[in-house]
Amino acid sequence: MIIQSGVATFFGRPQRPLDSLGDAKCALVGIPWDEGNAGRNGANYGPRVMRDVSSWFLSYDPQRDFDLWDHLPGVDVGDIDVVPPNAEATVNAISERIATIVRQGGLPISIGGNHAVAIGCSRGVAPSLGSMGYLSVDAHLDTAPDWAGEKFSSGCPTYRATEIPNVDPKNVCVFGVHGWLNPRSQVDAARELGVGWYGMDRIEEMGVDQAIAEAIDRCTNGVSGLYVTFDMDSIDACSFPGTGTPEPGGLTSREAIRVARALGRARPVGFDAVEIAPIYDLSGISARLACAVVMAFLSGWCEGQ
Template identity: 35%
Template sequence: MPRFGGIATFMRLPGNTPPADLDVAVVGVPLDTGTSNRPGARFGPRGIRDESVLLRPYNMATRAAPFDSLRIDDTGDVAASPYDLLAAVEAIEEHFDGLLADDVITASMGGDHTVVLPILRAMAKKHGPVGLVHIDAHTDINDTMFGSKVAHGTPFRRAVEEGLLAGDRVVQIGVRGTGYAADDFDWSRQQGFRVVQAEECWYRSLEPLMVEVRDQLGEGPVYLSFDIDGLDPAYAPGTGTPEVGGLTMPQALEVVRGCRGLDIVGCDLVEVAPI
């Protein structure tokens, strides 16, 4: 079957394997009701799947061949209402509870960053408080957004309050842009997070940083959350809240590859709003 044909699953995977028979479950979370600027991330899972048909199973640079050692399949999308954000958050948590009951690693496609809160709730029930590698232009630690406690700019504040994260095992990479006050990033640091601003990443390889990240996060469970706006908008303009001065594509690869050796229990790519 040519790459432009067939059912549009992630990487053209079969899409019919029960989660109990998988090591890694790819899952879409098509929800953007929590976004504060341009919507469209609800189409992220479909857009990612469409582009993923160009991916082949063997990485020529790293020699990675995940399908040789892992059972991986696309398990479809979470059924989350676009009209009721809190009900959608509950549905996402319930869906991930079911997946994690089958002892899988979840690889999620958002959706706006609100979706990580219910995912982390499910992760904490399964693994206890997790470490976090968070790539983003924003820290997403607001207390409220327009009066709402649940939105795409608040998930990690809620996650700390609910005991879902191990604060001294959290690293936020690529945050930048303008803010409402000079201390906007300080709340993260007060929780024990390491905050790596984008300016610290300019003109350099991030491999040394990731050595430090691996040392900090150690051997416990780790969740990887990659907001596409962590990249400079020159590389990823299709997102709702872009900020100039972000990571380059090689730096993004260094961060992801630099997570090798960590106990990754789940990951996501969020805020993809296809143009």
């Protein structure tokens, strides 16, 4: 057993150019973008802290006698170039780079970055599919059409998803909504768009396993592929303080891992983990949980084969 040395990469995986995946099946990519925020800044340092923290992670799961990277060869393809003064150029760059991964048969796992990166990631995946579902795990609806005129803000990814030509809003859903940063206008927008959402009270009443199964059914009904975005602020603030808008009353760490595994089993064609802001993560527990969520998702993805 060798603990990683040398240049830090996601989970100690080999580095590979984004356009030459070779035999790799999973491309871990950083997106250090954090402009256009409604909340506190800092998620642009998410990829760096995730490379640091994930180097402690082994790939063997003793509960399943399973080695993740044996089943799903993964590589670190570096960070996508972002253009801080220009959100649209950045979203377009993200979309183009994610599409390049998908064209090679790779599963893109994007590490943000604020939630706006999901706009580019989902746009990059969609053209490879006949029709696409979109499931967002998030404390926030993110159904704002724009934020003070900016269409690529972190408050807009759900709305932008409904505009993708081969996405039917009935296959779009937000899971984990709670807290006091969901304005009435966004609830109205969700209803008008036909976007479904699960509040934390409803998830607690149903039980998290049944609730996520139902949400997955809704997003995958009749589609040829699913995109999943996982905003870490869906997780309770005590387990995940390292995020721009921490919310009390969210998913427990165990629930987040169960949800991630269930989502993986649904075999999405792309995944992102966003809103990891190390400057608020004094003990480092948030980044560790984000790594555990990514690993549970990927392990579930292998189980779903």
